[in-house]
Amino acid sequence: MHVSLDSALGRQRRLNSVGESVLQIAPNAAAAYSLRSLTGGDPKVVRVRREIDNAESDFTAAGISSGALTSFVNDIQTVGTAVNGTGSFDNYTVSNLSNTGFSADNSAGGTGSAGFPYVFKDEDILIVKYTVTNFSSTASLSPQIRGVSATNSVTGKTNSGTAFTANGTYTDVLTATADGTHLMFADGNTGSYTISDFEIVSHSSSGFVETWYDQSGNSKDAVQATAESQPKIVSAGILVTEGGLLFNGDTNFFDIGSSISLGTEFFFTGVLNRNSRVDANGTIIGNDGGGGGNRAFINSSTNTIGIRDGDANIQSSLVPSDSSDSLISYQASASSFTFILNGTTNVKSALTGGQAFRYMGGGSGFNLSVNLKELIVYDTDQTANRTAIEANINSHYSIF
Amino acid sequence: MLYLIYASKEAAIERADEEGKELGFDYWIEDNGIGTRWLTYPAETADHMWALDVTNYDLDESEESSTVDHYTPLPDED
Secondary structure (H helix, E strand, O other), X not given: OOOOHHHHOOOOOOOOOOOOOHHHHOOXXXXXXXXXXXXXXXXXXXXXXXXOOOOEEEEEHXXXXXXXXXXXHOOOOOOOOOEXXXXXXXXXXXXXXXXXXXXXXXXXXXXXXXXXXXXXXXXXXXXXXXXXXXXXXXXXXXXXXXXXXXXXXXXXXXXXXXXXXXXXXXXXXXXXXXXXXXXXXXXXXXXXXXXXXXXXXXXXXXXXXXXXXXXXXXXXXXXXXXXXXXXXXXXXXXXXXOOOEEEEXXXXXXXXXXXXXXXXXXXXXXEEEEOOOOOOOOEEEEOOOOOOOOEEEEOOOOOOXXXXXXXXXXXXXXXXXXXXXXXXXEEEOOOEEEEEEOOEEEEEEOOXXXXXXXXXXXXXOOOOEEEEEEEEXXXXXXXXXXXXXXXXXXXXXXXX | OOEEEEOOHHHHHHHHHHHHHHOOOHHHHOOOOOOOOEOXXXXXXXXXXXXXXXXXXXXXXXXXXXXXXXXXXXXXXX
């Protein structure tokens, strides 16, 4: 076993070796989560559910940085064979229906619609391209494409595209404001036209984390099997603003499956960006499915980091930023308990109640509203390694 | 929000399972016990029933007539 000189001398480690990973600096983490490699290799880091069809896939740290994750989430779905509108909107006479086009004749008048079955979700961004030929207007014909949620409706679930009045090739950007099932061309004026070469150029969608894999080697994967409780990782086609996993402060949390006993001597550190609060005193880590109880949390009245120990809150004076990353650490040793924010310490008396870790981000309540980028938990005192661990994390995220 | 209230957690999970299968979540497609299983998960009410958020569920007529728009959750522990 490698023992550093500092460690052998009983001193706190001051520096990282070049290229050393966090788990090489302090290898005995009880659990470790990040979107980057904490091991020096290319470990599996997340399992992601894409919203558009609920398909899931695992990704390594390299799969995130390479764009493979966002490509998976933004997968273009199958366009169905064109259909006529129904109900009050079946006034077109349609022909030559395929999954790339159709011909529509609205000589009879009234609002008609025709288009393609294609599923999209709220906040998705679609770029569509199509060619119009045989355009013939009897009276102000000017159809527009839009996303709808049923063929018997022309109420837009996206904005509308170009109101075309001539032959040509058109490209439209459609941003969804609700879930939908079809992309339909509609108009209330008379005339006829043909759509051909219809294609989805791109589909920017959302992705959610079903599993945040544990890189410690202890198989304490953080799992959320309930879709509406999964933190978001991709929004409108790109990694979430502020990065990491977006916990919504309302329903999102993870369960690692069984408790890790931390007792009164432990260390955990994490990188987070605090967002607007929803639930009170959102939990960073805790041991209660309800989200409350003895735990590490952010006080929603003061925005300070705190810990509930022995059923009593211990509050720090440290406020993580709500506009940039913060590096927070909780260092519990036999002689003292210390909150650390970006290297600044706030020392308290040693804990007496003891902590445990099973839930991350809350539970059925006390949900945390943050972008969480990294969380590393030790069930041992890491006073000797703390500054080296934090230096490694800071060198990656450039926080302070 | 719309909720269905169940007398037992098992009954609520059974309905959540049904919706998860309908939505094609990975847990059900691959039948390997991993991946997303539910859209929503039941929460215990103050009177020890189980409330399932069915706002985005495909409900039948009987279920639609049984929904409630709120429930009283168990009190917070803090």
